Amino acid sequence: MLQQVNGHNSSPDAHGRKRLREDLQEFLGREAPLHLLDDLTKVNPVTLETVLRCLQARYMADTFYTNAGCTLVALNPFKPVPQLYSPELMREYHAAPQPQKLKPHIFSVGEQTYRNVKSLIEPVNQSIVVSGESGAGKTWTSRCLMKFYAVVAASPTSWESHKIAERIEQRILNSNPVMEAFGNACTLRNNNSSRFGKFIQLQLNRAQQMTGAAVQTYLLEKTRVACQASSERNFHIFYQICKGASADERLQWHLPEGAAFSWLPNSERTLEEDCFEVTREAMLHLGINTPTQNNIFKVRRTAVALRFGRGDGQLFS
Ligand SMILES: Nc1ncnc2c1ncn2[C@@H]1O[C@H](COP(=O)(O)OP(=O)(O)OP(=O)(O)O)[C@@H](O)[C@H]1O
Numbered sequence: 667m668l669q670q671v672n673g674h675n676s677s678p679d680a681h682g683r684k685r686l687r688e689d690l691q692e693f694l695g696r697e698a699p700l701h702l703l704d705d706l707t708k709v710n711p712v713t714l715e716t717v718l719r720c721l722q723a724r725y726m727a728d729t730f731y732t733n734a735g736c737t738l739v740a741l742n743p744f745k746p747v748p749q750l751y752s753p754e755l756m757r758e759y760h761a762a763p764q765p766q767k768l769k770p771h772i773f774s775v776g777e778q779t780y781r782n783v784k785s786l787i788e789p790v791n792q793s794i795v796v797s798g799e800s801g802a803g804k805t806w807t808s809r810c811l812m813k814f815y816a817v818v819a820a821s822p823t824s825w826e827s828h829k830i831a832e833r834i835e836q837r838i839l840n841s842n843p844v845m846e847a848f849g850n851a852c853t854l855r856n857n858n859s860s861r862f863g864k865f866i867q868l869q870l871n872r873a874q875q876m877t878g879a880a881v882q883t884y885l886l887e888k889t890r891v892a893c894q895a896s897s898e899r900n901f902h903i904f905y906q907i908c909k910g911a912s913a914d915e916r917l918q919w920h921l922p923e924g925a926a927f928s929w930l931p932n933s934e935r936t937l938e939e940d941c942f943e944v945t946r947e948a949m950l951h952l953g954i955n956t957p958t959q960n961n962i963f964k965v966r967r968t969a970v971a972l973r974f975g976r977g978d979g980q981l982f983s
Pocket residue numbers: 741742743744745746747798799800801802803804805806807856858859860861
């Protein structure tokens with residue numbers, strides 16, 4: 667609710683409305699381009715229109731991050747912007763004397779949080795809340811943060827500890843494809859929508875090096891296994907298995923080539939998330955060996971679920 671505009675009380679009288687309109691016009695007609703406003707707290711008057719116009723101008727100028735005080739607003743570019751996430755840029759934010767003075771970026775949030783842990787005499791846990799509607803870019807942002815910490819929170823001196831740190835980083839990053847295979851699905855709004863909530867904990871030692879991670883998941887949308895809205899799909903893993911299993915595995919898992927399953931709609935759509943190999947490789951890096959993986963994939967319940975969902979309602983022998 668708008669309470670104050672340029673120091674004037676925004677009472678709904680005619681005079682107040684006139685002043686607000688004038689302020690709005692002055693703001694929108696000013697010479698300084700809107701896309702240069704890197705903090706929404708500088709937008710004045712604060713109205714839905716001025717905030718959206720500012721974000722729109724920044725989006726048009728390929729500027730996808732804007733501060734709003736101590737909050738960062740991230741716009742989904744819906745296109746690859748590799749230069750925005752390069753290791754060089756991560757190091758620049760990490761090395762900056764005052765990262766908050768650099769352009770708004772998720773790395774700036776990551777670095778400030780990292781420094782908050784570092785600068786305290788007794789380390790205190792720090793949290794970053796990533797929120798937004800479906801498709802806004804939460805998963806992407808969390809992945810960026812994990813990659814950022816994998817780079818900045820790993821600079822041990824000895825070669826041996828460097829190798830250990832590298833293994834931990836790889837494991838942390840490899841948890842993403844596995845979690846996404848089992849917990850993400852293609853929806854109307856997002857081809858790779860997380861159908862669960864997660865709390866990711868990154869653990870640092872006293873030297874602020876990453877020593878491990880824990881992921882707690884909750885509220886998995888289990889009903890999706892048996893019931894999907896039209897134009898949506900089941901969890902990625904089912905399509906990965908059906909599309910990527912070898913002839914031997916098909917035999918073991920009772921999955922005939924080309925069989926159609928009513929619980930796996932829209933399987934003719936090919937998504938980059940359909941790659942079984944990526945999931946298997948990531949599981950291997952997480953320490954889940956091939957026999958254990960096979961046990962997971964042939965889990966009776968999975969097979970039974972798929973079989974019951976066969977178009978004609980018949981079970982395979
Ligand atoms: N910063 C970015 N740069 C490039 N592409 C992005 C970025 N953020 C998001 N995307 C694209 O938008 C898609 C949707 O983003 P993401 O899966 O992170 O949304 P989400 O908020 O986690 O959605 P959900 O709540 O449905 O899981 C991504 O698959 C990616 O293609």
